[in-house]
Amino acid sequence: MPRALLSVTDKTGLADFAAGLVEVGYELISTGGTLRHLRDAGLPALGIEEVTGFPEMLDGRVKTLHPKVHGGLLGRTDLPEHAAAMAEHDIQPIDLVCVNLYRFEEAAAKGLPEAETVEQIDIGGPSMLRSAAKNYERVAVVTDAEQYDDVLAKLKAGGLSVDDRRILAASAFATTAAYDAAIAGWFVEQTADADADEEAGETADDAAFPARLSPSFEKRTDLPYGENPHQRAAFFVEPHPGPETLAAAEQLHGKGLSYNNLLDLDAARALIREFDAPACAVLKHTNPCGCAEHEDPVTAFQRAYAGDPVSAFGSIIAVNRPVTAALAEAICETAGFVEALLAPGFDDDALDLLTSRPVWKKNVRLMSLPGLLDAAPVTTDLRRVSGGLLVQDRDEAAVDPAEWECKTDRQPTAAERADLIFAQRVVKHLKSNAICYVKDRQLVGAGAGQMSRLDSAKIAAEKADGRAAGGACGSDAFFPFRDGVDAAAAAGVTAIVQPGGSKRDDEAIAAANEHGLAMLFTGRRHFRH
Structure with missing residues (x-):
C-alpha cells in the first residue's frame, strides 16, 4: 500500500484531497493539527509517532526529523543496497x-515580537x-492546494509520470527557496535595526544591504508581451505587498494590463503620492506630461490634462481622490484615448458613467487603489544589469522646503514658493536630465531624458508656449553652466529650484541675479535614469 504524509498549515481543500488519496489506495500519515483535521473528517490516518516510534517533542519543533521519515522519502527502492x-x-x-x-512571511509582515x-x-x-x-523519480511532492485536483486526477487515471513528479519537485524547491529568502531577509533587517540602534552606528551602513541577496517574488499573471511584441513578460509580486503598492490595486474594468501599462501606472502612483491637496497627474512613457493641484478635483484634472493635451493621447491618468x-x-x-485611470476609489455613479461611454466602454482600465496615500516603509529598487543586480533605496524622501536655501538677491514670493514646491515634486519623477516649468501649481512644460540639460530647458519652453511667464522652474540636478538658467529666464520663469553642487554654481547664481530671478538650492539631487 503506498503511503502519503500530510502536514499542512493551510488546510483548504485538504480533507477532499486526503479522501481522494484513500480512494486510490493510499495509507495516510499525519502530524499535529493536520492529523486532527483528517480524523475529524472521518479519514483513517496514522500519527507520525506511530511511524517513527518517537513522540513529538519540544513544543512540536521535533516530529518529522527522523530516519523513518527521511529514509522513507530519500530511499531509492530500485537500488538493492x-x-x-x-x-x-x-x-x-x-x-x-x-x-x-508555517506562515513565517505573515508573521514577519505583522511585526510580531522577534521570539514569536x-x-x-x-x-x-x-x-x-x-x-x-x-x-522525485519515486516520490510526489505537493506544496499547494491548487495542485490537489490535478494530482488526484492523474492518480485516478493511472498515476503520476516522472515528468509530472519533476514539475512538482521544481515547485517544491521554488517554495523552499522563497521561504528561505524571506527568512534571510528578515534576519538581515533585524541585524540592520540592531546596528542602527547602537550609539556609534559603526556598522549600520555596512549592514544596509546583505552580503548575499535572494529576492523572492510570486508570479501573479503572464502578460501578453513585454515592452515590445517579441519580448515575453509576466507580473511578479513580492510577499505581502503594502496597501499603497501597485500590487494592491484592483482592476474594476477594461482590457488586461500590459507590461507598459504596469510601468506607467506605477510611475503615476509614485507621482500622485507627492500631493496632499487634490491633484491629478497625466503620464506618458513613465514621464509626467501633465500635472496640477487644486482644491477642486475636477479643476485639478482639467488643468493637468491641459498641460500637454497632445502628449496626453494614450496616457495614464492618476488622481489622489475618489x-x-x-x-x-x-x-x-475632455480626455480622448486613455490607457488607464488610477484612483483611491470610484463612486458607483462614476463607474456607471465611465463604463457606459463608447470610448471607455470596452478598453479603458479602471484601477482602484484604496491605500494609494497610505504611509509606506523605506523600500528598495532592484534593477537588472547584465550579469548582476543593482540595489538602492527608493527615492521616496518627502519634499522639505524648510531645508532649502535662497542663493539669490531676491527671495521668492509666496506664489512663487508654492510653484517651486510643486515643481520640485514633479521634476523628481521626470527622466534625467529633467526640467519642468510650472505656473499656479500646473505643469505647463517638461523636458526629460535628454543628454543635455539645456535641451531639456528648451523642450520644456516649447511645451509651455509662453504659459511659464511668472512661474517656476524645477531641475532634478544642478545646472552645469549658466545657459540653462538663461533658457529658463527666456521662457519667462521668475524662480528656480535646483539641488546646487556644481563647481559653476556661482555662474548660475549670477545669471539668476542678472535676470532678477529667485533661486533656491535644495541640496538633494533627483536623477532618474
Missing part, C-alpha cells in the same frame, strides 16, 4: 508528501519537501 538498509531498519517507503509551511516570529520558521516542512523533491460622477463626466468630456 538502499532496499536492504530500509528493510534492516524497518523503514517503509513514503510515496507522496503534501506539505505547506522565530517560532514561525518551519524546519521539518522544508526538510521533507527537499527530501521528497530530490527523490472619482466622483462630476470628475468622471469631466474626464469623459
Whole structure:
C-alpha cells in the first residue's frame, strides 16, 4: 500500500484531497493539527509517532526529523543496497508528501515580537519537501492546494509520470527557496535595526544591504508581451505587498494590463503620492506630461490634462481622490484615448458613467487603489544589469522646503514658493536630465531624458508656449553652466529650484541675479535614469 504524509498549515481543500488519496489506495500519515483535521473528517490516518516510534517533542519543533521519515522519502527502492538498509531498519517507503509551511512571511509582515516570529520558521516542512523533491523519480511532492485536483486526477487515471513528479519537485524547491529568502531577509533587517540602534552606528551602513541577496517574488499573471511584441513578460509580486503598492490595486474594468501599462501606472502612483491637496497627474512613457493641484478635483484634472493635451493621447491618468460622477463626466468630456485611470476609489455613479461611454466602454482600465496615500516603509529598487543586480533605496524622501536655501538677491514670493514646491515634486519623477516649468501649481512644460540639460530647458519652453511667464522652474540636478538658467529666464520663469553642487554654481547664481530671478538650492539631487 503506498503511503502519503500530510502536514499542512493551510488546510483548504485538504480533507477532499486526503479522501481522494484513500480512494486510490493510499495509507495516510499525519502530524499535529493536520492529523486532527483528517480524523475529524472521518479519514483513517496514522500519527507520525506511530511511524517513527518517537513522540513529538519540544513544543512540536521535533516530529518529522527522523530516519523513518527521511529514509522513507530519500530511499531509492530500485537500488538493492538502499532496499536492504530500509528493510534492516524497518523503514517503509513514503510515496507522496503534501506539505505547506508555517506562515513565517505573515508573521514577519505583522511585526510580531522577534521570539514569536522565530517560532514561525518551519524546519521539518522544508526538510521533507527537499527530501521528497530530490527523490522525485519515486516520490510526489505537493506544496499547494491548487495542485490537489490535478494530482488526484492523474492518480485516478493511472498515476503520476516522472515528468509530472519533476514539475512538482521544481515547485517544491521554488517554495523552499522563497521561504528561505524571506527568512534571510528578515534576519538581515533585524541585524540592520540592531546596528542602527547602537550609539556609534559603526556598522549600520555596512549592514544596509546583505552580503548575499535572494529576492523572492510570486508570479501573479503572464502578460501578453513585454515592452515590445517579441519580448515575453509576466507580473511578479513580492510577499505581502503594502496597501499603497501597485500590487494592491484592483482592476474594476477594461482590457488586461500590459507590461507598459504596469510601468506607467506605477510611475503615476509614485507621482500622485507627492500631493496632499487634490491633484491629478497625466503620464506618458513613465514621464509626467501633465500635472496640477487644486482644491477642486475636477479643476485639478482639467488643468493637468491641459498641460500637454497632445502628449496626453494614450496616457495614464492618476488622481489622489475618489472619482466622483462630476470628475468622471469631466474626464469623459475632455480626455480622448486613455490607457488607464488610477484612483483611491470610484463612486458607483462614476463607474456607471465611465463604463457606459463608447470610448471607455470596452478598453479603458479602471484601477482602484484604496491605500494609494497610505504611509509606506523605506523600500528598495532592484534593477537588472547584465550579469548582476543593482540595489538602492527608493527615492521616496518627502519634499522639505524648510531645508532649502535662497542663493539669490531676491527671495521668492509666496506664489512663487508654492510653484517651486510643486515643481520640485514633479521634476523628481521626470527622466534625467529633467526640467519642468510650472505656473499656479500646473505643469505647463517638461523636458526629460535628454543628454543635455539645456535641451531639456528648451523642450520644456516649447511645451509651455509662453504659459511659464511668472512661474517656476524645477531641475532634478544642478545646472552645469549658466545657459540653462538663461533658457529658463527666456521662457519667462521668475524662480528656480535646483539641488546646487556644481563647481559653476556661482555662474548660475549670477545669471539668476542678472535676470532678477529667485533661486533656491535644495541640496538633494533627483536623477532618474
